[in-house]
Amino acid sequence: MKSWTSFSLILTFCGFLIQSALAEEKVSFSDSELALIRSHGPWPVPTNPDPSNRFSGSEEAIRWGEQLFNDTRLSGEGNLSCASCHQQELSFSDGLTRSTGTTKVDRNTIALANLRLNRWFGWAGRSDTLWAQSIHPLLDSREMNATAHIIADRVINYEDLKANYQALIGINPLSESPENLMVNIAKILAAFQETIQTPPSKFDQLRRAVTDGASIETNQAIVRGLKLFVGRGKCSLCHFGPNFTNGEFHDIGLPYFLDNGEVDTGRYGGIELLRKSPYNRAGAYSDEPIQSAENNPSYFMRLQHRNWGEFRVPSLRNVSKTAPYMHNGTLKTLEDVVHHYSTVDIERLHADGETILQPLNLTDQEVEDLVAFLETL
Amino acid sequence: MRYLFSFLALCLCGFSAAAQSACLDDVEGTNFLLMESDGHKIVVTPNPQNKKVGELFRVEISLCHLDSEVTKVSAIMPAHGHGMNYRPQILSLQPGLYKAEGFLFHMPGLWEFRLETRKVETDGQSRRLRFQKKILITP
Numbered sequence: 119m120k121s122w123t124s125f126s127l128i129l130t131f132c133g134f135l136i137q138s139a140l141a142e143e144k145v146s147f148s149d150s151e152l153a154l155i156r157s158h159g160p161w162p163v164p165t166n167p168d169p170s171n172r173f174s175g176s177e178e179a180i181r182w183g184e185q186l187f188n189d190t191r192l193s194g195e196g197n198l199s200c201a202s203c204h205q206q207e208l209s210f211s212d213g214l215t216r217s218t219g220t221t222k223v224d225r226n227t228i229a230l231a232n233l234r235l236n237r238w239f240g241w242a243g244r245s246d247t248l249w250a251q252s253i254h255p256l257l258d259s260r261e262m263n264a265t266a267h268i269i270a271d272r273v274i275n276y277e278d279l280k281a282n283y284q285a286l287i288g289i290n291p292l293s294e295s296p297e298n299l300m301v302n303i304a305k306i307l308a309a310f311q312e313t314i315q316t317p318p319s320k321f322d323q324l325r326r327a328v329t330d331g332a333s334i335e336t337n338q339a340i341v342r343g344l345k346l347f348v349g350r351g352k353c354s355l356c357h358f359g360p361n362f363t364n365g366e367f368h369d370i371g372l373p374y375f376l377d378n379g380e381v382d383t384g385r386y387g388g389i390e391l392l393r394k395s396p397y398n399r400a401g402a403y404s405d406e407p408i409q410s411a412e413n414n415p416s417y418f419m420r421l422q423h424r425n426w427g428e429f430r431v432p433s434l435r436n437v438s439k440t441a442p443y444m445h446n447g448t449l450k451t452l453e454d455v456v457h458h459y460s461t462v463d464i465e466r467l468h469a470d471g472e473t474i475l476q477p478l479n480l481t482d483q484e485v486e487d488l489v490a491f492l493e494t495l
Numbered sequence: 496m497r498y499l500f501s502f503l504a505l506c507l508c509g510f511s512a513a514a515q516s517a518c519l520d521d522v523e524g525t526n527f528l529l530m531e532s533d534g535h536k537i538v539v540t541p542n543p544q545n546k547k548v549g550e551l552f553r554v555e556i557s558l559c560h561l562d563s564e565v566t567k568v569s570a571i572m573p574a575h576g577h578g579m580n581y582r583p584q585i586l587s588l589q590p591g592l593y594k595a596e597g598f599l600f601h602m603p604g605l606w607e608f609r610l611e612t613r614k615v616e617t618d619g620q621s622r623r624l625r626f627q628k629k630i631l632i633t634p
Contacts, residue, residue, distance in 0.1 A: 154603070157548075157634035237549075355602050358548055358634070365549060366580055366601040415551055418597030420582040473576035 145341045147348075152329060154348040159325045161318050161435075163360045165234040170247045170399050170406040173286075173302075173309040182282050183310025186303065191272045191279070192256060194263035195220070200255065200307065203227045209439040210314060215447035219261035224376050226447030229440040232433060234312045235361045237415050241429045241445040242388025243367060246416035247404070249308035250397035253300065269303060270296035301403045316435045320494040342484075343491025351459070351478055351488065362434035362495065369427045370458075370475060371466040372444055384445070385428035389421045427468045438493040452489045460485065528554075528608060530626035535561045537626060539608065541598075548603050548632060553583075556593040556610065563612035563624065568595045570606050570630075603634040 147155065173179035186192060187200045203217045204210040210230035212218075217227040225241050233239070239251035255261040256269065273279045273291045283291045287302055294302075320336075324344065327334035347353045358364040367385040374382045383390075397403055400411040411417065429445040443449040449458060460480040467475065480488065526544040530537050540555045556565055565585055571578040583597040600606055610626040 153634045157603070354634075355604065358602065364601045413551070413596075415581060415597075415599055418551075418581040418583065418599070420580060422580075424577065474574060 145338065145345050147328065147345060151345065151348045154354040155325055155344065156329050157359055158354070158362065159322055159360050161322045161360050162232075162315055163235060165312075168234065168247065168249075168308070168312065169410060170404040171249045171305045171308055172405040173305045174312060176286075176309060178286050179306045179309035180313055181310075182286060183306045183308070185282075186307055187310050191276060192262060192264060192269060192303070194265070194268055198262050200252075200262075203255075203261075204230050209436055211440050213441065215442055217261070219255070219258070220263045221260045223258070223260045224382055225445050226442065228432065229436065230311055231314050231316045232361050232435060233314065235365075235433075237365045238367075238388075238430060240388065242384050242391070243430055244388040244391040244395070245397070246392060246399045246414070247308070247397075248311060249301070249305040250395065250399075250403075252304040252307045252311070253397055256300070256304065266296035266300040270294070270299045273299060273303070298403075301397065305405075319435065321491075324494060337490060339487045339490040340494055343487035343489070346480075346484060346488050347491055352474060353459075355474065356431045357434050362437075363431045365431070367425065367428035367430050368472055368475075369424075369429075369468045370444075370472075371462050371464065372427075372429075372446065372448065372458075373466070374427045381426075382445070383426055385430075386421065386423075386425035389419055389425060392416070392419070393421075424468060434492065434495050437495050452492050453485060456480065456485050456488045456492075528628055528630065530608075530610065530628045532624045532626045535559075535624060537561060537610070537612075539610070539628075546598075546600060546630075546632060548600055548634065550599065551581075552598050553594060553596040554598065555588075556595060558591040558593070558612065561591070561612060561624070563614040563622070565593045565595070565610060566613045566623075567609070567611040569609045570598065570600065571609065572602065572604060573607055573629075574605060575602070600632045603632050606630050606632055
């Protein structure tokens with residue numbers, strides 16, 4: 119009995135030694151992996167003002183936009199602001215599974231950052247501009263529960279709001295239609311939100327080290343995680359580019375039933391809503407010349423059956439600070455997210471789902487490595 | 496008026512020359528895409544030429560000597576089982592020369608460009624040709 123115990127101990131010790139040796143093995147990258155790593159930078163990405171929003175990039179609009187972002191007077195009951203859910207100290211998110219305004223909504227609060235790089239907004243991409251997306255929570259009865267008339271009344275009746283409006287827009291709010299006034303307020307809110315950017319991260323240093331040979335001391339677990347991310351994990355295909363998103367929509371096998379038994383249609387519903395919306399990029403409220411607006415992806419968007427159950431690929435920049443994860447906030451930690459992809463049930467995918475999505479069957483060590491890498495973003 | 500006609504004729508010649516030059520057989524190795532079906536060759540020229548993931552682009556399609564019209568254009572990722580999230584619009588510029596706007600490849604990897612032409616024959620029968628060619632979109 120004693121010899122068996124000793125034998126087991128020796129075996130365990132050898133296993134530990136082998137695992138340690140493998141763990142410390144120097145990681146090398148193929149040319150295609152290096153190309154993907156390069157594509158994740160440089161950071162930050164230079165951006166231009168939004169042509170559909172005449173206040174985009176205006177210092178005055180950004181300043182007032184920040185005040186309005188924190189102003190509860192824009193909500194129906196005067197008790198909620200954009201910052202109620204998009205809290206700066208929580209990376210402009212709220213840490214909750216699903217957002218709660220006047221009542222609980224169906225989806226997780228998206229952390230606001232690097233928004234000027236998006237071509238679609240919201241989990242279902244129901245907006246093709248940031249200012250249009252900013253209108254939805256204002257009007258949604260479950261969120262801020264306002265109306266264009268309520269917002270117009272507040273701007274007209276509060277002296278500070280009225281003075282700011284007149285100074286920035288050059289029009290007495292009394293002579294504006296409520297709809298125009300609300301759109302202008304949304305554009306000013308967008309001007310501020312565009313300025314929320316994540317700083318260069320530890321990953322950006324690692325990227326330079328790996329691709330340009332710059333020296334960096336880093337945990338090998340992170341480097342192994344990076345290799346999984348751009349290699350076997352194929353994460354980079356959807357979480358592509360400097361902002362770690364291809365900006366599009368995919369079905370990743372998450373449940374899409376809502377509390378009431380209805381289905382969250384995801385991207386399918388998003389396209390339908392955008393088509394009906396008067397607030398789209400080529401619409402009457404946009405400041406962009408029509409020829410330019412018609413040369414944008416949203417002009418060519420296509421409604422497909424496969425869009426059911428698809429949700430926007432979120433950016434992974436700053437991801438360790440924006441838990442919980444996924445459109446419905448059901449995955450609490452990055453470990454949960456990695457486990458999801460490791461054991462993804464492809465039977466749950468929509469019939470036209472991604473054939474590239476297969477369970478990764480990661481070892482515990484690989485899960486740890488991938489999480490260590492994600493934490494550098 | 497005479498000058499105007501001359502100017503228009505010159506423009507037309509220029510266009511035809513451009514279309515014709517895109518039909519040369521030695522376009523391999525350039526950014527042209529030479530596609531073949533049933534012995535017919537057509538040439539597709541992307542603009543901008545260096546296609547990047549996530550960027551909108553258009554193509555010019557020269558049917559060369561094929562007397563047909565372009566009826567469908569699309570692109571798919573065979574390994575992923577999906578196509579583009581966008582539907583390009585086809586515009587006829589002149590007989591045999593088309594423009595298709597609204598292409599966007601949202602992932603790096605191997606894409607397959609697909610195109611269909613149709614000609615209604617004198618007996619009322621439709622003659623369709625399907626062209627396809629793989630394109631590697633690098634990160």
